[in-house]
Amino acid sequence: MKLHTRRAAGRMAFYLLVAVIAFYTVFPFYWAVVSSLKTGSALFNTNFLPVHPAWKNYVAVFTQQPFGRNILNSVIVASSTVAISLALAVTASYALGRIRFRGRSTLLLVILAVSMFPQVAVLSGMFQLIRALGLYNNLLGLILSYMIMALPFTVWVLTTFMRELPRELEEAAMVDGASPWQIITRVFMPLMGPAMVTTGLLAFIAAWNEFLFALTFTLTDNMRTVPVAIALISGASSFELPWGRIMAASVIVTVPLIVLVLIFQRRIVSGLTAGAVKG
Amino acid sequence: MRSVDKESPDSVIIPAPEPPQNDGDCRGSTLTRQRRRAAYLFIAPMLIVLALVAGYPLLRTMFFALTDARLSNLSTYHFVGLANFTELVRDPVWWQAVWNTVVFSVVSVALETVLGVAIALTLNAHMPGRGLLRAAVLIPWAIPTVVSAKMWGWMYNDMYGVINAIFMAVGLISHPLAWTANPHLALGAVIAVDVWKTTPFVALLALAALQLLPTEIYEAAKVDGIHPVKVFFKVTLPLIAPALMVAVIFRLLDALRIFDLIYVLTSNSRGTMSMSVYARQQLVDFQNVGYGSAAATLLFLIIAVITVVFITVGRVRFDK
Numbered sequence: 179m180k181l182h183t184r185r186a187a188g189r190m191a192f193y194l195l196v197a198v199i200a201f202y203t204v205f206p207f208y209w210a211v212v213s214s215l216k217t218g219s220a221l222f223n224t225n226f227l228p229v230h231p232a233w234k235n236y237v238a239v240f241t242q243q244p245f246g247r248n249i250l251n252s253v254i255v256a257s258s259t260v261a262i263s264l265a266l267a268v269t270a271s272y273a274l275g276r277i278r279f280r281g282r283s284t285l286l287l288v289i290l291a292v293s294m295f296p297q298v299a300v301l302s303g304m305f306q307l308i309r310a311l312g313l314y315n316n317l318l319g320l321i322l323s324y325m326i327m328a329l330p331f332t333v334w335v336l337t338t339f340m341r342e343l344p345r346e347l348e349e350a351a352m353v354d355g356a357s358p359w360q361i362i363t364r365v366f367m368p369l370m371g372p373a374m375v376t377t378g379l380l381a382f383i384a385a386w387n388e389f390l391f392a393l394t395f396t397l398t399d400n401m402r403t404v405p406v407a408i409a410l411i412s413g414a415s416s417f418e419l420p421w422g423r424i425m426a427a428s429v430i431v432t433v434p435l436i437v438l439v440l441i442f443q444r445r446i447v448s449g450l451t452a453g454a455v456k457g
Numbered sequence: 458m459r460s461v462d463k464e465s466p467d468s469v470i471i472p473a474p475e476p477p478q479n480d481g482d483c484r485g486s487t488l489t490r491q492r493r494r495a496a497y498l499f500i501a502p503m504l505i506v507l508a509l510v511a512g513y514p515l516l517r518t519m520f521f522a523l524t525d526a527r528l529s530n531l532s533t534y535h536f537v538g539l540a541n542f543t544e545l546v547r548d549p550v551w552w553q554a555v556w557n558t559v560v561f562s563v564v565s566v567a568l569e570t571v572l573g574v575a576i577a578l579t580l581n582a583h584m585p586g587r588g589l590l591r592a593a594v595l596i597p598w599a600i601p602t603v604v605s606a607k608m609w610g611w612m613y614n615d616m617y618g619v620i621n622a623i624f625m626a627v628g629l630i631s632h633p634l635a636w637t638a639n640p641h642l643a644l645g646a647v648i649a650v651d652v653w654k655t656t657p658f659v660a661l662l663a664l665a666a667l668q669l670l671p672t673e674i675y676e677a678a679k680v681d682g683i684h685p686v687k688v689f690f691k692v693t694l695p696l697i698a699p700a701l702m703v704a705v706i707f708r709l710l711d712a713l714r715i716f717d718l719i720y721v722l723t724s725n726s727r728g729t730m731s732m733s734v735y736a737r738q739q740l741v742d743f744q745n746v747g748y749g750s751a752a753a754t755l756l757f758l759i760i761a762v763i764t765v766v767f768i769t770v771g772r773v774r775f776d777k
Contacts, residue, residue: 192582199576200593206653207596209619210608224622270503273496285500292511294764296714298733299757302521302740302750303514306531325510333503352488358495387601389717390733394741405603409721421611428604439599440592450658451665 207432214425221422235426244400245427248407252431255317255392255403256385259324260332260378267332267377268370272362274333275340276348286337293330297390300326308395315397323391328381335380335449339373340366376449379442383435404431515757521750528744541751551752553727554735555759557644561719561731562712565651570705572652573659574697578689580660581667591664598657606721609650613637613722640728647719647729651712659704666700667693706767713760732756 213221214235215228239245273279274286304323305314313319343366351365392403402410408427413420439446522541526534545551580591597605612620613636621633636646670693678688716733723729725738736756740749 192579192584196579196584196590199579200590202653203593203597203657206605206608206612207600209612210604213611222617224617224619266503266506269499273499277492277496279493279496285504289507291764292507294710294760295511295515296733296753296756296760298714298716298736299753300511300514300518301737301753302526302746303517304510305528305740306517306521307509307514309531322510325506326514329503329507329510358492358499362499383599387603389601389603389720390737394737405601405717408607409603421614421617424607425611428607432600432604435599435601436596439595443592443595446595447661447665450661 207436210425210428210432214422214429217422235422236430238420238423239427239430242423243407243411245407245430247400248402248404249431251317251401252386252404255320255324256382258317258321259328259385260381262321263325263328263332263381264336264374264378266329267336268367268374269362270333271336271340272358272366275337276345277358286334289330289333292326293334295326297326301390301394304391305394314395315401317401319395320392320403323395324385324388327384327388331384332377332381335377336370336373339370339377343369372445376442376445379438379446380449383438386431386435518750519754521746522754524747526746526750528741528746531746534747537747541748542755544748545751545755550727550730551732551735554730554732557729558713558715558731558733560644561648561651561715561729562709565648565655566705566708566712568648568652569656569659569708570701572656573704574663574694574701576656576660577663577667578693580664594657594660596657597654598661600654602654602717603721605650605654606718609646609653610637610722613646637723638726640726643723643726643729647722650722651715651718654718655708655711659701659708662700662704663697666697670696706764709767710760710764713763714756732759 212226212228215231215233216225217232217234220229274282304326308314308319308323311319311322313322347365347369348361351361356364387405388403389405389409392406393409396402396406399407404427408424408431411420411424411427521534523536523538524534525537525541576594580587580594600608612618615621615633615635615638618633618636620636621630624630625633634642636642674692675688678692714733715731716737719729719731720734720737725734725742730738732752733756736749736752738749739745739752743749
């Protein structure tokens, strides 16, 4: 009897803990959604439900600033970054993962080190490079600078995945006289599909969220990416920020990411553990 | 060689990509030579791009650190030796930024590790709705840092913020607090957001490690009637320690370069300014490229030293 009640109490405590964890992780986003649907004075009372939900803030996000353009910029920059780094990484990771050659482990260490660079450590040099190439306030400049984060990361994770493929496949292809290039394009590429989706997705999220370079290397509202646009939303005076609009913009850019994460949950977890990517 | 397991993510020892030894026997054969040549060719494009976007800007920044360059005109400058560095070490604002960064990194990474392990243990228990909870935990990780800074900034709002409302309703505080403006609270407020945002990362890595543990040990412990808390500290924790170590190193390196969260939540205020925020303010807002580059270089060196120390002490192996 006593054991029974103790076990029941233990279970209760456990589910309470689960509830607290769920509340802690989800509430801030829930609150952003609720706030984005409130307008006028409703925003300033702490009702936990939007009593009169209104879309006004969502309309205002697109009419008061070029937010549509900002989203397009982010999509262009993030997908180009992913495409270019995957293209460069796939051959490199084949060489690093499957061929023994002199200097291979040094190279891997350098790649890992670059992925941990503090971005600010290259800021002035990168600024000068971008100016010299005439890419200041240009999406191409952002794509170029994002290579510093995306490329080492994709190379590292793809190398890990590449290594896991069975070597019999490669041997069979070599016996048939396939060249290294044919081995990559005919044998490995088709098998690397899922790994490339995972890696690409993580690199996409990182590029989509990037702030420091985007803030520093763009100047006009039309060239801003989404994080910078949201950070710079301001009201009539600096003391009255349009919180409803800021929350609406936040919800707009976060919902697609959450959907992606929920769909690719398993893959993201495996990619995170393979690359131990930054948070 | 690691095995792929679709259900449970694999071990988190930083993988040391070791190629299969399929050209070991025929060393020096035409085939091996052909493969080696191909390897260099395959790596070259990646290396050239990395040299351009990482090597050059890093060296250039270190070079600027020795000059008096201004942002408005990067082509005219004078060589000033180590003057920027000697000025930097005499600036109390810089030391405040160093202190803020260290406190922020140590406290938030410690909290994230403890909470992350707790969440991982919860997620590892068999219960209905586990998948749903795991998905919920991933949400903060997916939200862009700038967005989470704004979301929390609104929740922290001194007049209309929901945190003041909840804390006052519960009786924790008697009057509304200015969470992000009050210098005694601001750094704590920043840490709370970072913990919320990045605990999922630690939790997922810890969970991956937990799922690899053999169940036999736990059955044996249960038969012997050992208290679960003791089992955790004597068995579970030592076994997942290497994986946790990797997570902690990655998180620490990330926390030391923190920029966006602090910049968006509390702007350039001294009480929370990190080293990255300080360096960018000098570089961009004050146009002091030379001085700002010196701060950036020092940050780079600090992180490099900490990495080396951690890798040595933590015995993280990159090649197994």
